[in-house]
Amino acid sequence: MKKYAFGIDVGGTTVKVGFFDIEVDGTLIDKWEVSTRKDEGGKYILSDVAKTINDKLSEKNINIEEVKGIGIGVPGPVLEESIVNKCVNLGWGVFNVAEESSLIFGIPKENILVSNDASVACLGEMWLGAGRGFRDLVLITLGTGVGGGVVLNGKIVSGAFGASGEIGHMKISHTEDLQCGCGKKGCLEQYASATGIVRKINEKLVNTDTPSILRQEHYLSAKSVFDAAKKGDEISMDIVDEVCEDLALALSYVSCTIDPEIFLIGGGVSKAGDMLTDKIQERYTEHCFHASKETKFKIAELGNDAGMYGAVKMIIDK
């Protein structure tokens, strides 16, 4: 009887590991982190994961034969639930993660499922977070960048080139001078990521004389902007409006494509809470196709654990 499974979320700084009893529906037994060793093109990452998994199994006196499978989320495009197509953050090129992990972990490769980190986070939120009760949902994460995951009929949509959910790279401005990390100009990520929001506030503070409580602060973050907006700070309110307008427009494009039941907003910026979802929804209603005016918006609930949960959910659903 294969009673156990692991959910792994490989990030640029740490690897999050969840060990689950999946006999009934999936119960977290233990979770922990190991640091992501990016030396030499990230070649040690998978063996570090194997080591921490084996240590846990030894500690619990469980044989690897009792492990049904391992789900892995990675920060990059993934093809056929196995092949990563470059993870710049990890130093990885193109290779078959399932095959390589199979050799190191001692688990058949068909029991190792790999997907994009935002995709597994979306699946995790569907399972145990803000997406409970929904089967067609889209997660957009507003952090250093803007990521996204798409789940339809309860399954991750990966895309032909592993690039589904790349909502952050919709080109929404045609007048941008600066280049996005992806090489294009005018991507949503340049305006709606935490980084983008900080750039916007700094530009406004430099280019206007409007009084702002942020003029006294030494370190400005996206959080500072939302906090100031809540206090009625004019410049900050303008920026929040602009960011929500950009997000609403991009999500209306998603909606005109697949018309999901609900949008979940995650990532550090989502700590702004209802102010963010309310304003995005208000603007979305202006831009979306009339049939989709009732699409729901909610803040994601699982934070950094979403990926680990979604990763193991792939194994449970297999």
Next chain:
Amino acid sequence: MKKYAFGIDVGGTTVKVGFFDIEVDGTLIDKWEVSTRKDEGGKYILSDVAKTINDKLSEKNINIEEVKGIGIGVPGPVLEESIVNKCVNLGWGVFNVAEESSLIFGIPKENILVSNDASVACLGEMWLGAGRGFRDLVLITLGTGVGGGVVLNGKIVSGAFGASGEIGHMKISHTEDLQCGCGKKGCLEQYASATGIVRKINEKLVNTDTPSILRQEHYLSAKSVFDAAKKGDEISMDIVDEVCEDLALALSYVSCTIDPEIFLIGGGVSKAGDMLTDKIQERYTEHCFHASKETKFKIAELGNDAGMYGAVKMIIDK
């Protein structure tokens, strides 16, 4: 043995009917059209379809018991493969087409599957047209309006409100004064439909003095514009460039959402052929996320029969 099935495509002018032998994979036995009777809120449409189906069965001496099911494409949003949510063109409000058809046709309602017309056309193209060999594809139809259908993993994606594939209503301009049929301003449909292209050429002819071979023509169509562009007509070439730019941008948004393998271009405007796909693809490559640069583009092949084929395919796949 249920050996037969019907594929029905209900349009605003005619209903297209295909009668299929589905014993092996699906062979068209016969196809014909009846006119769409829109009197009294379209209440006669389904009974007209029932009559023509029964006539055909009598003619062929086949019992209704031998019919596995009936697939129906309709020009509006459809929920749960059964409930239409208003078909303005037909005069239909909100009602359960599968249930009503079941009573009239004498076939169990679970054997009547209903979907949006562009969605079934996309499925039809996947089965027997330009989408053969693909499982993740998007059809965009450029006719009086701009429609769209989405098929992922070989199945139609309908959307939570039946509004998936409404690519024509992505808001791509923020400076438009005229209202789109949907009530918004600046929808793709206002620029890339046959109607939109005619509006654009008329505006250019009135507002500029640029010489054009179209100035002598009495009746201008989207076809006139593409034909003139092929002959090097300056104004027409500008319009083709603008239309392809708008389409490429919208399709890059689709791609950033679900990253399909291929885009099929259908509808009357698609008769422009390679000039259209080549130019859209060229501009798309500039706007899409880098991982999706290899997305394919192709002109749809089945024309007005696509819907009928896709409708019966839903029954075959059931």
